[in-house]
Amino acid sequence: MARITVEDSALIIPNRFELVMVAAQRVRQILAGSELRVEKDGDKHTVVALREIAEHKVDVPEAFEQIAKGKQLFIESDDLDEDIVDMMDMEASSHWIGLEQKDTHLSEDDSFADALEDELNALENNDEPEPSDSDEE
Structure with a gap:
């Protein structure tokens, strides 16, 4: 019976x-x-599925x-959730704003090298870096 069903399918x-x-797939559905x-x-379910296919009871493209x-x-999502x-x-x-805010303690007249040197000196001495003139304002 199954051989005939396979040939028909x-x-x-x-x-x-x-x-x-x-x-x-059809057996899983059953x-x-x-x-x-x-x-x-x-x-058995497999024979039933094959008979359904042979009798055009299964939408093959579906x-x-x-x-x-x-x-x-x-x-794939055609419409991404805009929220x-x-x-x-x-x-x-x-995140980028937070990074920019961390760098605002430098005044315009301080150079990056000076600020870096102060930070390194403070780390070597286990001290906090001394505030620059712009930090006191």
């Missing part, structure tokens, strides 16, 4: 690998509680689409 889906994939589209007649969706590791994108933009900009 192969007329619908000539590629045997694709036939196995579609039949397996095991998950999907309604049978042909009489079971005491057959089955291929379900198989492809099940194998996807990354699900999430906005939050990511705000986080990125606040």
